[in-house]
Amino acid sequence: MAGSVQASMAERMARVVPGGVNSNVRLEVADRFVARGLGARIWDVDGNDYVDYVLGQGPAFLGHAHPRILARVQAEIAHGMTFGAQSEVELLAAEALIDALGWAEMVRIGMTSTETVQAAFRLARTRTGRPLFLRFRGQYHGWLDNVLISPAEPTPAPASRGQLPEALDQSITIEWNDVASLRGTLDRHGDRIAAVITEPMMLNAGAILPEAGFLETIRAECSARGILLILDETITGFRLGPRGAVGRFGVVPDLAIYGKAVAGGFPASVLAGSAELMSEFASGTNHSGTFNANVLACAAIVAAMEVMADGEVHATVEATGSDLMDQIRSLLSERDLPVQVRGLPAAFHLSYDDDLPVRNYADLLRGDAARYGRLVHAARDHGLWLTGRGIWYVSAAHDRTTTADTLERLARAIAVAETGAVRA
Numbered sequence: 001m002a003g004s005v006q007a008s009m010a011e012r013m014a015r016v017v018p019g020g021v022n023s024n025v026r027l028e029v030a031d032r033f034v035a036r037g038l039g040a041r042i043w044d045v046d047g048n049d050y051v052d053y054v055l056g057q058g059p060a061f062l063g064h065a066h067p068r069i070l071a072r073v074q075a076e077i078a079h080g081m082t083f084g085a086q087s088e089v090e091l092l093a094a095e096a097l098i099d100a101l102g103w104a105e106m107v108r109i110g111m112t113s114t115e116t117v118q119a120a121f122r123l124a125r126t127r128t129g130r131p132l133f134l135r136f137r138g139q140y141h142g143w144l145d146n147v148l149i150s151p152a153e154p155t156p157a158p159a160s161r162g163q164l165p166e167a168l169d170q171s172i173t174i175e176w177n178d179v180a181s182l183r184g185t186l187d188r189h190g191d192r193i194a195a196v197i198t199e200p201m202m203l204n205a206g207a208i209l210p211e212a213g214f215l216e217t218i219r220a221e222c223s224a225r226g227i228l229l230i231l232d233e234t235i236t237g238f239r240l241g242p243r244g245a246v247g248r249f250g251v252v253p254d255l256a257i258y259g260k261a262v263a264g265g266f267p268a269s270v271l272a273g274s275a276e277l278m279s280e281f282a283s284g285t286n287h288s289g290t291f292n293a294n295v296l297a298c299a300a301i302v303a304a305m306e307v308m309a310d311g312e313v314h315a316t317v318e319a320t321g322s323d324l325m326d327q328i329r330s331l332l333s334e335r336d337l338p339v340q341v342r343g344l345p346a347a348f349h350l351s352y353d354d355d356l357p358v359r360n361y362a363d364l365l366r367g368d369a370a371r372y373g374r375l376v377h378a379a380r381d382h383g384l385w386l387t388g389r390g391i392w393y394v395s396a397a398h399d400r401t402t403t404a405d406t407l408e409r410l411a412r413a414i415a416v417a418e419t420g421a422v423r424a
Ligand SMILES: Cc1ncc(COP(=O)(O)O)c(C=O)c1O
Pocket: 057, 111, 112, 113, 114, 115, 117, 140, 141, 142, 143, 199, 204, 232, 233, 234, 235, 259, 269
């Protein structure tokens, strides 16, 4: 990389932007500058191409620079972005979302899921008059003080310097897929708990599926105790199927948060729920934002809902992703590597660990993260764009050609990572 265009850009960037990145999640790739993306590939400013399984941390579910999304956004923003009043495309986006989701009656459209999670908490506290929420270890709900935890510790601890530790007293954290712990915690603290918040499938850590009956048990316990169920569908929404995890797992929440795939790669986040609950925002419960439901976000949502309407997109992702998972498994077992490929075709996870089942975050910690880190590092030098934490996102633009390229590049990256061989 030394002497490359991106190396000199990284040097300049580090002088004007702390760490050379505008989101701490990107510190591990501070040396890379992307010039463009198209479909399932991105190109860096030095002209290297990568098959992309990061997809901007999930949003580019339809592929980069999808022509229908771009055309709609370009047409709408030509007339302005924010007006301090409503726009027609905002109305169309809300109607399209409700139509697509099937279970929700009202939505609020914002910019990031970090904010939308907080709006959901505020609504849950309004409704129940209770202060606490229950959450699960290893799940991520944004970077604010009351939700950012260091999952390496069994007891929640701040994950950042400067974080107010007391803010974590608003929540109780337990391991996922543990019904006994769930019931015990609810027995002890249920009358002070406003909401249980969960990713319906653990996609920030390990692509861990809910065990049979787990989500249903959360749902039933919440209903019985007057606690709200908040599904954080920021990643799962519109990715695991046209109706997200609600459609896939059949559990209907009181509130759900959508982000990433909801707007075809553009910035938007959505809170959805019943009219009765969501109407609290019109009677004393505040949710605000200068850029909420701006024209760009809403045009992208409308276009994304149209592109995903006929089920083709999800069928393609399922077929491509499941073939890719199979082929990666074969490649790894040919090389006798102890890697588990776990999850669903639209989002799966690789980790160097034993064959024991991974049910929760504690199980995931058995894996050799450093060994996987070496693979990711080598993969980036061989044209594969992967997340450091193990998740692989598949888009509707991935196909047989990207799978073939991926296998060939992965084989070379493994050779380097496992033997310390020099760059091919
Ligand atoms: C499940 C979940 N919730 C909330 C967030 C926060 O979303 P944002 O980065 O849009 O603030 C994320 C981000 O990755 C997430 O995965």
